[in-house]
Amino acid sequence: MRCKPMNSKASVGKRLFQYALCAKGIFIAAIIALAIGVGAELAGPFIAKTMIDDHMLGIEKPYFETTSSENAVSYNGHYYKRGDRFGEGEAKGQEVRLLQTGRDFYFVSQPVANPDGERKFENGQLTISRGGAVETYPAAKLSASELYSFYKLEIPGILKLVGLYCIFLVISIFTEFGKTYWLQSSANKVIQKLRTDVYAHMQRLPVYFFDTLPAGKVVSRITNDTEAVKDLFVAVLSNFSSGIIYITGVYIALFLLDVRLGLVCLFVVPLLIVWIVLYRKFATKYNTIIRSRLSEINAIINESIQGMSIIRVFRRQKQTSEEFEALNDDYMKHQNKMLNLNALTTHNLVNVLRSFSFAVILWYFGFGTLTGGSAVSLGVLYAFVDVLGRLFQPITGMVNQLAALDSSMVSAGRVFTLMDEPGEDVTDGSMPRYKGNVEFKNVSFAYKEDHYVLKNINFEAKQGQTVALVGHTGSGKSSIINLLFRFYDPQKGTITIDGQDVTALPKQWLRHHMGIVLQDPYLFTGTIVSNVSLGDAKISREQIEKALRDVGAERILAHLPQGFDEPVVEKGSTLSAGQRQLISFARALAFDPAILILDEATANIDTETESLIQSALEVLKKGRTTFIIAHRLSTIRSADQILVLHRGEIVEKGSHDELMKLGGRYYQMYQLQQGSGAAAPAPDSGIQAQPPVQAPSPV
Template identity: 45%
Template structure:
């Protein structure tokens, strides 16, 4: 079975179906591309005029001698024409390259924009099963590979065709017999090029796979360097890397051998062609049937004829890479979102906070039920807590409420409307989620609370931070709310990141608040700050709390105990303690653990609970 870190198997060197889709992105820019092709034709024509002018100078004027005024005048005129053609060729080539690169960037801009927009619409399960690095590669490296295909292959291929046709026409029109000698090796070149294409494709594929393995190995072990060093795995890890590195080295060497043979053999065939031209053309010149200028012209044209073939290796590599990148990009674009808005979504209106689950059954994988016939109702302003062992289905309830996933059976209602009948944007605007794993973006403190919403003023940001106790540590930072935030908030503690997520939720002021293990990774002091802020956070809004620390949910209006995907019991803290059921066992277990901590460390004080 293929490792998910490896590069996918490559498709055909040229796939007409993929090329048709790629050309559809170029269609809106057909006028610019057509102009580029015309400019290429002009550039090739000017390029071919240069050896023709040299031939005319040799045959018409050099033979006359220095004393002949006609020769001097003619050579001067031809030199001026050469200068004009060179300058004109430069201007045309500059304009063609500029226009082509500009058009290519516009095409790639559209593809990249469509790709990232599609990624944002995909369901969370897709991201749970797809490595993030692979998606980044699709949006960056793969799209840039397509840019090379559009600019270096698609349009410049016309230059090669124009050059081959132009050289052939000029040869045949000048001297048909010598043209036949010049083109006699074309069948051998065609056969060899086809043979090379097969070998190069196989070598390129192996190098790509080996490189993907090395990249994955390095990324994985750099991220896990703490574990490598902690368990003294440096020598073993180095040996594994050396093995992967050697495999990549061997694959690269085989690829280099293919490329190393192609160009010299093509050079050999080109030189043999020139030798044949010199031999046959020289004999014809000695017999008086051919001028020296025409012989020089054919030698030059023979070299020009092989130039596009010399560049075939590079174009083949780009085309192969482009086909592979296109296949992966279109595979991603063809992935259908599992969560889609209805054609005519119902408006939620003013969300009061009323939430109801009606006979909900849910499974991530078909037949493996995570939630089984779950039903409950949350009135506006109530605080509902979910507790239970790991895997009981607590976080799944939150995911269904936010419609990250859809239920298989039953309904989830907000304001009495099935969440599948409203737009996801309107639904999620009504819900504020504070998760255990807080994600912070690069930027500053204020932008991470505001999240780009300019309707949230700076004063509102500070007010939210003060309400949850985050303002104190923010003001201690060198730049305060303008303090830069490193990637994923690496320069902040777990507790500080959690407080910022609380401030973020409060700043958006949602009618429904979800706290998913929001205090699991904070210390006791930070937890005390959060507990004081909870009253402010939950005031006037429906709140759902998922918690392992039962001390944080004692004052919830309703506690729902989940066990193996079903509601085992529910009630207030006092009611559940009195039942002496599963909740009571969980409470006693945590209470006993804290007593052990107190005995091990007298500094830890556990306040007695009158309910127990």
Template identity: 45%
Template structure:
């Protein structure tokens, strides 16, 4: 089965969920088409029976009766068209609602590796733009293609009722238009595919530009960014113009031309024969020309929707490509038992890219109530250890256990249920402060929220805000200072009462006063919990039970602060650099700052 057939079959699967609504709409459509096509036949009857010399002249009551029937049919067609249009359009919206929810739900099941290599804007484009394009397919297909096909079928039935010889002549038109459509689809698909790709690239670039706007402006990259965006925009424009040329040539233009020529031929040949031999009545000729003219409107409607249909199939392919990615089901973990919190890494090796190990044979243990700190230069593997513990990635070798149980045997929700995490760059959601702490968890009461904020020292500044705990926070919390955002994220982690607390450089972006508040709070909240800390500011981990010094993915030193300082190794050098102290002459740390930095990097 090729991809196009597969995509069409899967789209049909979504539609079949509402098969009864669609069947009812199509039944109404058949009634509406029949009522509309009855008009020319009534006109033919009036002409042949009441307005020609061969008909019964002057029977105006019969004429008025037929006109009333004509008006009644138009009214019935109007009501049926409204009803079927509403049913089909609302069904299309329901189908896309289901598809969008499937896509959003599946994104939460996809491994993080996908997001490492995919710009956020492209993911947003799949959920927003591509599903909208698929919606256009359902709405245009059900509202135009199906309608047009039923209209064409009804028209040809009427033509055969009028005259089979004339109808057989007109049967040459559908194959001719089908060939033209095939040529149209072949040439326009290339341009539409490029247009959708460029739109996705533009969305990704816009998202990135907004996120890093301060960097762009600080480094005067506005012009370069604009030029890069213009390149994408121009490429999309050029391909869109090419697609419009194909559309203009093969849609209304060619259909209208063929329609006019066919109508002229019918009038010239068959009309002339009718006048010469009286083989056809004036009424039949009028009705036939009326029906013939109606053939081209559905054809034009189908041509008008070909672009939308192609765009939708391209978008559907992208949507289904995400839905086809392997993911793990989001399982319920309400009954997950609270672990004691003994974390153990046993000879763990891991690589984001095959052959480029970022962790090599990592082994350590963190017991309940202990604080284990990970230190090292950027790229040494600190965050990778946390990512593995949280189940964002799977180790290539080795085993990670909690209370002796391999975490690979746990669902991700069960694994993370009793974990709390605070990141270096805290993220606050749009909403009030209390919801940012509780994340709308019904088990976390307002009293628990207030207690968590108080424990981290945030209650003082929160209660001074105009609306206190109901103070609205814009997305990312840009109206608060970095220290205030960090305190709220600490309160969020503590409100969930984790047995394992992960601090990923959580004190790197706060001032000394706020750091003191957090340090005092951590001494309380870490009691009875396993706490793992990634730290750049070594002064914040002096009281840690165990400090692991990483270098190029390996643990090169381990011990508490005093033990590591006594070694006068890598940790000693890092600590001296940050404190600005000068040890005895001859010590590696007695060199200049630049010399010491170079020595550490070269180790």
């Protein structure tokens, strides 16, 4: 299913239409089935009209005496045949008529000039009164058997029409099934494509985008809003497309029955259009707030679940509940406004239109009958009322979907707004594994304009070296790692890897040879094995198990019932912090990165576990450029280079021994941690906290 991406400046409707073209074949099949079904259904009133006028009431048409018994009725020794059943050139004899008065039929042995009017039979005379004119004809009452002999010839025609009606009914049933199946199938494909595009675009959004938009709101747009768009293609499109085709078919039928009355009934169309425009004007305002509140509700639920332990420890249940209730109340208030709008503008207005239309019909037929200018047959009258009644079925269906239409359009607008956020370019392929020589040259960086959190950073890390970043909270350690991963780019200066500017490399290629171990590692739902490989087919089972053994995980995870295939729930909450960290170390080892970042990786590991992986860390760091963010300075004594940061600047640089001899900030920090009672470091007021380092997605 391929379709060209729509320009982001296009309207929501045009972009939805572009997505509909992704399944245009199925949509066209559904529309064709719909058109056939509408035609088959609207054939019913015409069949009924023919049955009434040509067969049930056709007995009152002129009959002529004939000498042939074929298609003729025998009465009083003579044969009579209906005038429209004579063949070409066949001689017609005396004209006679059969007219009904009350429940009885009478045989009139002469032509009747105008049979319409009030009829009365008395003393062998049939009187017809119309306006001021009165006409009298000699007549004889027909017995039941005589009347049946005239009706007998109509039975084959009636049975033929009944059979034709059944055929159209079967066609209508099959086309209804096809229409429903194909519309829903195509809608599901369109939404599948839309969801895939939204999720793929979300993967391309820069990391800083998620710093400002809560996860619950993103989830709401990918799930709730796309589901609302699905309603547009399933319910709204079905009702509106079938409604438009049905209304078109109804008007064609009305014009075929009576042109003037068809023109009179056209007033419904502009009223319906004005109705939809006015409704959407108010509904869009309400639905925009409703969808926004729903996103906020999802966001607060997600935040509450993530922080449930903190909420309970600090007894914040009441305050959290109040925040949720305030959002929920506002959501309900605007939902009630939508209910009021729907209650006022759905069935009530449809009933008004229906009643007004039938009043026009009654006036037209009644006035025409009285004046004698536009009298019609009973079959035409029945068919017209039947067809006009059918006109309001699709209108009711369309009106009932107006709320879903507006909600879907608002939701689609929110989805497209997310998709219009500028994303990072995705480049296929990869680059050869680089050595990992990293250099920062006069790098300055600000998350917000002119508020620099890194100032004139200069250092070089060569392949195989270990560089430690130390400093108080907010000193800029995490910001350096964010720049290295290209989650952000510096405003000033350059960062090079193996002498090549990182901004000249695709981000996915750059991160392909980087690995990270976070202080609080993130595990995905799956197994221990899948969390090590992250689904990368290039990493074999043997490599995964070797990585786990090399970091000492085999000993720590051996007691689990399924070993390395033990299921892992979201975030690995059933595993201890040490177990999660070991899996994270194995993940970094399995991907064999050229640059490795350890973000206080041993902070959550107990002393015994830490001793197990210290030797593994030495293996892990061998041949790689390793950056360590450390607060426990005892873990970085063997680092080749230690960078001491303070308020976004490198204030000291060197090995552990060199910095201790210097007796500066690093010396004070180290002595303080060792508990020697040395003087505390200088105050660090005004430090700005930085966003946390984000783990890169494997490319």
